[in-house]
Amino acid sequence: MYLKDTQSRNTKYPPEIKKTMNYFSLGHFKKTSFFLIILFAVMISSSHAQDAMQEDKKDGQTNPAHINVFIDTAFVSTHEVSIKGQKISYRATTGNQPVWNEDGKPIASLQYTFYERTDIENDERRPLLISFNGGPGSASVWMHIGYTGPRKIKISDEGYPIQPYGIEDNPHSVLDVADIVYVNPVNTGFSRILSEDVKREHFFGVQADIDYLADWISTFVSRHDRWRSPKFLIGESYGTTRVSGLANELQNSQWMFLNGVILVSPTGLGIDRDGPVGDALTLPYFTATAWYHNALSSKLQQMQFDSLLAQVEEFTVQEFIPVLAQGGSVSNQRKNEIAQQVAYYSGLSKQAVLDHNLRVPTSFFWKELLRDREMTVGRLDSRYRGQDAENAGERYDYDPALSSWLHAFTPAINYYLRNDLGYETDLKYWMFGDVRPWDRSGNNTGENLRSAMAQNPFLHVMVQSGYFDGGTPYFDAKYTMWNLDKAGKLQDRMRFHGYGSGHMMYLRSQDIVISNEDIRQFIKDAVPEAGTPAKY
Numbered sequence: 001m002y003l004k005d006t007q008s009r010n011t012k013y014p015p016e017i018k019k020t021m022n023y024f025s026l027g028h029f030k031k032t033s034f035f036l037i038i039l040f041a042v043m044i045s046s047s048h049a050q051d052a053m054q055e056d057k058k059d060g061q062t063n064p065a066h067i068n069v070f071i072d073t074a075f076v077s078t079h080e081v082s083i084k085g086q087k088i089s090y091r092a093t094t095g096n097q098p099v100w101n102e103d104g105k106p107i108a109s110l111q112y113t114f115y116e117r118t119d120i121e122n123d124e125r126r127p128l129l130i131s132f133n134g135g136p137g138s139a140s141v142w143m144h145i146g147y148t149g150p151r152k153i154k155i156s157d158e159g160y161p162i163q164p165y166g167i168e169d170n171p172h173s174v175l176d177v178a179d180i181v182y183v184n185p186v187n188t189g190f191s192r193i194l195s196e197d198v199k200r201e202h203f204f205g206v207q208a209d210i211d212y213l214a215d216w217i218s219t220f221v222s223r224h225d226r227w228r229s230p231k232f233l234i235g236e237s238y239g240t241t242r243v244s245g246l247a248n249e250l251q252n253s254q255w256m257f258l259n260g261v262i263l264v265s266p267t268g269l270g271i272d273r274d275g276p277v278g279d280a281l282t283l284p285y286f287t288a289t290a291w292y293h294n295a296l297s298s299k300l301q302q303m304q305f306d307s308l309l310a311q312v313e314e315f316t317v318q319e320f321i322p323v324l325a326q327g328g329s330v331s332n333q334r335k336n337e338i339a340q341q342v343a344y345y346s347g348l349s350k351q352a353v354l355d356h357n358l359r360v361p362t363s364f365f366w367k368e369l370l371r372d373r374e375m376t377v378g379r380l381d382s383r384y385r386g387q388d389a390e391n392a393g394e395r396y397d398y399d400p401a402l403s404s405w406l407h408a409f410t411p412a413i414n415y416y417l418r419n420d421l422g423y424e425t426d427l428k429y430w431m432f433g434d435v436r437p438w439d440r441s442g443n444n445t446g447e448n449l450r451s452a453m454a455q456n457p458f459l460h461v462m463v464q465s466g467y468f469d470g471g472t473p474y475f476d477a478k479y480t481m482w483n484l485d486k487a488g489k490l491q492d493r494m495r496f497h498g499y500g501s502g503h504m505m506y507l508r509s510q511d512i513v514i515s516n517e518d519i520r521q522f523i524k525d526a527v528p529e530a531g532t533p534a535k536y
Contacts, residue, residue, distance in 0.1 A: 071109045127230045247459065265464070348369065
């Protein structure tokens with residue numbers, strides 16, 4: 001038997017947490033903690049667990065059959081935070097909302113956390129920001145407690161983990177201008193497939209991911225009465241692929257039109273760059289990283305950072321790509337000239353560049369740049385340094401940036417959801433979940449986003465990139481923007497912002513202020529004045 005959640009949203013129990021839960025096997029239970037239970041619980045009970053919670057033994061990830069998985073639940077609490085000097089009252093709802101099959105049977109349950117200002121009388125003009133991280137297979141934890149949410153992890157000013165681990169108010173959150181929901185896709189966070197009989201290809205692929213999430217978002221918006229609100233999507237890393245596709249899918253299958261899409265450290269969005277272009281686009285990132293580690297010539301180190309990058313970008317487009325396009329036909333003299341210039345801009349030796357036929361892989365760069373110092377640099381944020389077992393080799397042993405972030409985020413999100421927001425479960429919070437095999441075919445998400453923009457004059461796009469990001473380099477993001485709109489007709493609704501950090505630019509104390517302010521301004525700019533017609 002499946003029961004629908006019937007929570008009352010107006011009752012406040014600060015700091016207590018009100019719960020409403022759904023499960024298949026009915027039964028009341030009593031809590032001995034301070035949390036107040038309002039309605040009965042409905043979750044998958046252990047008696048039905050053989051179908052609903054099978055053990056997944058891939059990559060050591062297990063979901064033991066005796067652990068209950070919530071299907072449709074809400075844990076509600078009220079809080080206050082000071083943002084930009086203004087006291088904000090808000091309601092936090094963390095829980096689960098199902099994914100249904102065509103027969104109306106729940107086949108998966110997605111865990112989310114939703115923040116709403118409670119001091120707003122009329123929410124018809126109140127923007128709704130829907131947030132996803134990437135992977136694919138990553139929980140929506142990074143931007144939740146690292147970037148835009150009302151609470152954030154305790155880290156150093158440069159983003160390194162500190163002890164004791166914990167969570168603190170985020171005075172830079174964008175909750176002052178928009179309500180925010182953070183969504184964990186299937187097999188991330190506390191989200192789970194509910195039966196081993198459900199085919200994995202229903203969720204795990206570029207288009208499958210977009211399809212089921214569009215349905216889920218439509219249900220969420222209906223449940224929370226937000227159809228009138230201006231709506232925004234924000235995605236990070238693979239999440240940018242997701243939200244670019246969702247912009248078009250929501251518009252075409254759910255008839256939900258957006259005001260904005262924010263791409264944080266975007267992927268290629270299916271826009272072709274294989275060959276000479278893809279091989280060359282990393283050079284400005286190499287320069288930025290070498291500059292940060294003082295690995296360039298004194299002349300380049302003394303240049304203004306922005307001016308230096310502009311110079312390298314021009315060289316990349318005007319000289320480097322044309323030479324790579326000539327392949328083996330380029331003269332030895334010209335090849336040596338370009339190799340010398342690439343070495344000059346990257347901090348590598350000319351011989352290393354020649355050994356790779358001018359096409360230096362990023363994996364080699366991370367290992368080679370600081371080899372003489374017996375250190376490596378990070379992939380997702382190349383400001384971070386690591387140490388390998390051996391100095392020899394073509395690739396580092398681990399990404400020091402990701403290791404550092406997991407160190408800080410994992411204890412913080414587990415403590416926050418379980419203790420502060422009252423999400424009580426014995427499930428493991430999957431920072432990264434098993435979503436393989438992932439069907440990457442048919443990735444036309446860049447074209448999907450362009451099409452959505454063309455059909456919707458209200459839709460704006462903003463890109464945010466870190467200059468030291470080696471996973472999704474900033475110049476690659478610029479190329480994506482340029483070629484998303486080959487005709488140049490949409491450029492007035494697109495903007496780019498770069499930051500002095502990496503993939504998660506918001507982990508640097510200086511950049512979390514600037515990047516959130518950029519989002520805040522983007523949201524304000526993308527909401528038209530009342531009565532403005534959507535037309536060309």
